[in-house]
Amino acid sequence: MSLYVMKFGGSSVGDTERMKRVAGRVVEKADEGHQCVVVVSAMGDTTDDLIDQAKMLNSELPAREMDMLLTTGEQISISLLSMAIQALGRKAISFTGWQAGFRTEPVHGKARINNIHPERVNEALAGGNIVIVAGFQGMTEDGEITTLGRGGSDTTAVALAAAIKADACEIYTDVDGIYSTDPRIVKVARKLKEISYDEMLELANLGAAVLHPRAVEYAKHSGVPLIVRSSFNHNEGTVVKEEAAMEQGVVVSGIAYDKNVARISILGVPDVPGVLAEVFGALASEQIDVDIIVQSGVMDGKADFSFSVALSDRENALRVLEGLHSRLPYREVTSEDNLVKVSIVGAGMVSHPGVAAKMFQVISSQGVSIKMVSTSEIKVSCVIDGDKLHDVIKALHTAYDLDTAEQAVVGGPQVRR
Template sequence: MALIVQKYGGSSVATVPRIEHVARKAAATRSAGNDIVVVLSAMKGETDRLLALAYEVSHSQCPAPRELDMLLSTGEQVTIALLTMALERLGVAARCYTGAQVRILTDSSHSKARILDIDEEHLVEDLKLGRIVVVAGFQGVDETGAITTLGRGGSDTTAVALAAALGAGECQIFTDVDGVYTTDPRVVPTARRLDRITFEEMLEMASLGSKVLQIRAVEFAGKYQVPLRVLSSFEEGPGTLITYEVEGMEEPLISSIAFNRDEAKLTILGVPDRPGIAAQILGPVSAANINVDMIVQNISKEGLTDFTFTVHRSEYERALELTQKHAQELGAREVFGDTDIVKLSLVGVGMRSHAAVASRMFTALADEGINIQMISTSEIKISVVVDEKYLELGTRALHRAFDLDDKDGRRVKVEGAEVG
């Protein structure tokens, strides 16, 4: 008998018929002789609805974080109660718990809390009694008893944390796609589903814009070596197993093409090329808690240099304002920005042992007339910044160049990737 943790996102529990469908899937897993814990998100759109109510009653001011978490946590309480009722109607013993009832202990960072500990005692008792345990995702409780939430996609993290605490054989993430693909099938219809991928590759993909799994969930799974499997809630299939890199396993050169539209670029022209200038440029940005991604500094000419960096598009205006404000004291000639960019990335552990990956990438983009503005590399990733209008063309070109197209020419229908 294996212990399996299953997580179902908002699309999977969006309606009563879908909740009943989840109940049948969970019951079938239990009937196969497995212990099972089910983690649920709120119904699709419910968190946004509650958030809108909070801003309405606050007259568009930012609601108090503690009370906002109290409100948002109610979405998952609805789905866990309904699923438990649906299971009981099928004659399957079940019991549901909120994050506070389990005692998923977190820090006190409301809206972005991190899990510190899990008291699994009640869950283990229920499992021994043959019950399906249903747990609210996305939420926990701090040491003062205040309800906290884990941020968007937090139900993934809840599921992985429970799997680690309970020693589960596998954590299954059910979504509206049937696995992890070589790229977004909505951009490249001939993208292939991957049978397996390493934690390292999935972590890069999540950080580069892939929305199949929340990045913190992947980090957690890799740290505690919890095998993850991405599956479809609506279709039968093996999904994609996310696991450890097997020594000696023959890896493909490139596993996937990731892209991220949420990028913006800032450039500072004509700053003095002296020690510490990079720290002076990025210091105010960092102090404002704005994350910087790619950085390029040009070769000095006549004692001056140009400096370019990227930030998340939602933080662009603030970053530009701060940089312009400090431009004069930096001695800069000009500061300007660009939000019409996108980041394209190759991801694959196979590139560790293969040369000329970058050359093939650059050639494929050049053949389509796509100019590269910035380049960043790591051991298993190469990222470039290009004009946003080339997102689809560039992704398709790279997909072909690295032989990732489905050989059967299959077209993939995708409802829309969910994280929650």
């Protein structure tokens, strides 16, 4: 007998028919002799409908009351799923975030979990129940209802799995698992049997958003094995764990891309100490995340440097730089979009020199120039022109021996709803 946490997203419980299917899936697992805790999101469009109602009453959407409002979405899901499971003859009980013991920091809309007191979950399991827990929500020490923000239900599932020492946390989604790259671009993408937390983190952060990075970090920290699998079939899925068995000769596990990229360049900046700190401090204080930073050579005491930000942050970043001009007499600021960041990820590349060089060569052979580069021990990222993205990804997939004979079969786009 194993203890599983099973997480189903909003589209998996979009209506009562789908709810019944999820109930059946959970009972199947219980019938195999396992203990099950189910984490579930709000049904389909519930959250959007509630937001629409709120907008009609208060355009500012005050955060504390929005948490009060939106947490009803998961509370509806858990009670209905519990009833659906009971209708199949199994004992089931639902808990809100606060009932399941989720204590968060006192922040609304994007609280972090401080700790979990899962006594009631454990007691209910011991009493033979399937336990249903509302994703995405918690409570402060003062009894205020909070939400965990983006990726919240994944994080709920992983954190709860760690707290109750589950054997695994299964994330049910609309794809079969983690693929070597986007199967919509490369038809012969391979489904990965296993992947390490670090590789998954790189992929998650790079836009292959089947799992939220925060959930992966939590899993890595606590050592809970994650299983990403489809809610529509019984295929095996991908296991995310500490030390993924490395296939013979596989250096690169996956290729990710991110279209949400803009490059900003500051030209002719006085080359004095503290300049970078000033620029990036100002950007950080506006909540703008900077990804890659490149400084070019200094000439006549002036330097040029470039950095990449999310496309959606570009206007905001340019405004911040304009505001700095009085203190920082640069010559010019330019920016560029229609870019894409392509990344190869693989734990194997640590011990294989030349992996990056091969990437640059493959990209060049497609007639594409590389604008920025960043590397980590298990990743190389290149910012390139977006026009030939598909050709570049296909060429890299082939060059790193990732093509399989079979075509990838996926239930939908490999993008998180």
